[in-house]
Amino acid sequence: MDLPNVSAADEVPTRIQARNREAILSAGREVFARHGLRGATLDEIARTAGMSKPNLLYYFRRKTDLYKAVLEEVLADWLSPLHALDPEGDPVEELRRYIVAKMQLSNMHPQASRLFAGEIIAGAPNIHGFLSTELRDIVARKARTIEAWVAQGRLAPIDPHHLIFAIWAITQHYADFDAQIRAVLGDRAGRPGFREEAAEAVLGLVLNGVTPR
């Protein structure tokens, strides 16, 4: 009787619901990441998920519902490494851990990163609230942590917000601009140790950049 895509008071989903929802979210991630909300088509997402379009719409009534569901899934992952930045730890060691975590995320979920990038490039119409509240708050908190480290002379003097932006930019670049990196580097980008090599280079640059002289 009830539709499966009611947002509140969900009953336990059936196995079929769990499997199909996951297949649709995965397909949506892929297609939305490549073409954005407007460029993606439900036909392509349904085909990727291996089902008919009406069946997809049985689980997500509207295109935007699916898009928002995919986006929300991504946001949680996206934010979590920043929480771990510990004011009590060693500054350089904490930043190393943060960068490593972001590089791993970039390697393991490149589509999530690209989806997020596309949403921002489009002007962030669907996540402006999140950006200007939750994200803003945690960034402000972590910026104060970094600021304190700088004030103590344990980090080179740098504006903490711009440092955070730089780390986001560099780490996400490896996911978002993957096609460009592959085109420029050729085989080298596909070789086994490439991810580690990239992480090594990024750590070398940024950590050297924030270490006081």
Place this chain on the structure above:
Amino acid sequence: MDLPNVSAADEVPTRIQARNREAILSAGREVFARHGLRGATLDEIARTAGMSKPNLLYYFRRKTDLYKAVLEEVLADWLSPLHALDPEGDPVEELRRYIVAKMQLSNMHPQASRLFAGEIIAGAPNIHGFLSTELRDIVARKARTIEAWVAQGRLAPIDPHHLIFAIWAITQHYADFDAQIRAVLGDRAGRPGFREEAAEAVLGLVLNGVTPR
């Protein structure tokens, strides 16, 4: 008699052609940057350019023709600052100039940067040739320059390709993720001196990162 959008053997364009082509390219830049090739509509581009859709199609016969024209315009600008990196100059000073040039580009043509980013995120289907030839060649050449500087001990040891990627990532981030930066920083991102402050922070981080200890 002749159509104005023939690609070869162009005669001198009339004033009307010059004005309308420019209006269309500008509108295309704006709409394609926001929504990508598939997400953009000719109706919206025509409306933005202040003309009817058939009139737009009189200047560019197909949507993809316009997209490629906009993209090509962007690529030339995008590449030019890299040419200026002079092997004979002082390494840190050369990198400073390159970063400043890229930051200015990011500030002055954010839509161009976002358009480019969207194309790469979509898998670079329309510029793969450019990336794997022209871009690849010049990057390889400049990487050798940086490598020589490192070998001479005038730069901290860093993989030159990853250094270039990092500079691209950070500088373009200020254009591509503008919406996020504004949401996170609030008023501060709109204040007069913000661009210079950002450039200062980026220079501080990267130049400190590449300076040998």
Place this chain on the structure above:
DNA sequence: GATGTTCTTGACTGTTTGGTCAAAAACGAA
């Protein structure tokens, strides 16, 4: 001002798109 050319657009076409619906198929508890 006549005339050939360039520019512009309303009306249109065939296709793709997001979304609906009714009915069939598969499922699950008894």
Place this chain on the structure above:
DNA sequence: TTCGTTTTTGACCAAACAGTCAAGAACATC
């Protein structure tokens, strides 16, 4: 097996879409 529920889909619809066309309006050259 029975029967109510969940899941699936072919057929369909209205709107949006890229692109066409013929004819009119503006322009330029004489």
